[in-house]
Amino acid sequence: xxxxxxxxxxxxxxxxxxxxxxxxxxxxxxxxxxxxxxxxxxxxxxxxxxxxxxxxxxxxxxxxxxxxxxxxxxxxxxxxxxxxxxxxxxxxxxxxxxxxxxxxxxxxxxxxxxxxxxxxxxxxxxxxxxxxxxxxxxxxxxxxxxxxxxxxxxxxxxxxxxxxxxxxxxxxxxxxxxxxxxxxxxxxxxxxxxxxxxxxxxxxxxxxxxxxxxxxxxxxxxxxxxxxxxxxxxxxxxxxxxxxxxxxxxxxxxxxxxxxxxxxxxxxxxxxxxxxxxxxxx
Ligand SMILES: Nc1ncnc2c1ncn2[C@@H]1O[C@H](COP(=O)(O)OP(=O)(O)O)[C@@H](O)[C@H]1O
Ligand SMILES: [Mg+2]
Numbered sequence: 001x002x003x004x005x006x007x008x009x010x011x012x013x014x015x016x017x018x019x020x021x022x023x024x025x026x027x028x029x030x031x032x033x034x035x036x037x038x039x040x041x042x043x044x045x046x047x048x049x050x051x052x053x054x055x056x057x058x059x060x061x062x063x064x065x066x067x068x069x070x071x072x073x074x075x076x077x078x079x080x081x082x083x084x085x086x087x088x089x090x091x092x093x094x095x096x097x098x099x100x101x102x103x104x105x106x107x108x109x110x111x112x113x114x115x116x117x118x119x120x121x122x123x124x125x126x127x128x129x130x131x132x133x134x135x136x137x138x139x140x141x142x143x144x145x146x147x148x149x150x151x152x153x154x155x156x157x158x159x160x161x162x163x164x165x166x167x168x169x170x171x172x173x174x175x176x177x178x179x180x181x182x183x184x185x186x187x188x189x190x191x192x193x194x195x196x197x198x199x200x201x202x203x204x205x206x207x208x209x210x211x212x213x214x215x216x217x218x219x220x221x222x223x224x225x226x227x228x229x230x231x232x233x234x235x236x237x238x239x240x241x242x243x244x245x246x247x248x249x250x251x252x253x254x255x256x257x258x259x260x261x262x263x264x265x266x267x268x269x270x271x272x273x274x275x276x277x278x279x280x281x282x
Pocket of ligand 2: 049
């Protein structure tokens with residue numbers, strides 16, 4: 001993995017709900033600056049639980065949450081500081097939105113930080129623009145489409161200017177155009193210095209979007225470059241996932257005269273590779 005700084009981490013974290021069985025056991029998980037990270041695993045594997053531990057909504061039974069290498073204290077001051085470092089957007093926007101209008105909802109976090117009004121307004125404007133919903137600022141949240149509600153929920157997190165933005169299944173329920181627009185938005189957030197972590201079931205999306213991937217399986221968390229982790233048949237089977245198309249295609253190309261073929265992540269990368277197959281080019 002790259003040598004970039006660890007922004008936030010779970011170290012040796014174990015967690016279970018009340019009298020339930022352990023959901024996570026001795027988990028080590030790191031978010032590195034500038035490296036997009038996809039979190040995958042079957043339903044009930046603990047993705048949402050991990051994200052809530054990472055953003056301070058749940059407290060580890062054992063182990064530590066660290067920000068910038070320092071343990072986070074789960075008291076008021078510690079959690080307030082954490083909120084400016086890590087922001088979670090939950091899967092269902094209706095669990096997150098509560099204010100009457102889009103602008104009010106997005107301003108809630110910055111207002112709660114006690115920022116001056118002008119600063120709050122600037123952040124709200126910036127967040128609405130980043131999510132491309134500036135025109136919706138005065139719209140009542142209950143009149144928004146599902147995709148617009150998702151964007152509003154993400155804007156609320158972005159307005160906190162977190163180092164790390166954690167999204168729980170953000171593309172679930174979006175149509176293909178909505179997914180593409182969201183990925184473009186996340187790319188521009190990444191380009192302006194926000195590190196994005198996303199839980200998803202979509203192995204093709206993860207391969208295309210993520211630098212690194214973590215697979216949650218019964219034997220624990222497995223992390224590495226997305227094209228490596230998502231090429232491990234054993235881990236994918238344990239996580240109840242199939243091989244991404246790009247990895248399957250790379251296997252095929254390697255068997256067809258391109259032994260060093262990298263894993264194509266986009267159609268244009270695939271087209272470039274196809275040109276190189278012996279006997280098919282010019
Ligand atoms: N609030 C809760 N109370 C009790 N058990 C829960 C709660 N939330 C999740 N669980 C259990 O924890 C396990 C992990 O769930 P979750 O983190 O939601 O997984 P995922 O997001 O990967 O589907 C599941 O067995 C689930 O039933
Ligand atoms: Mg979940």
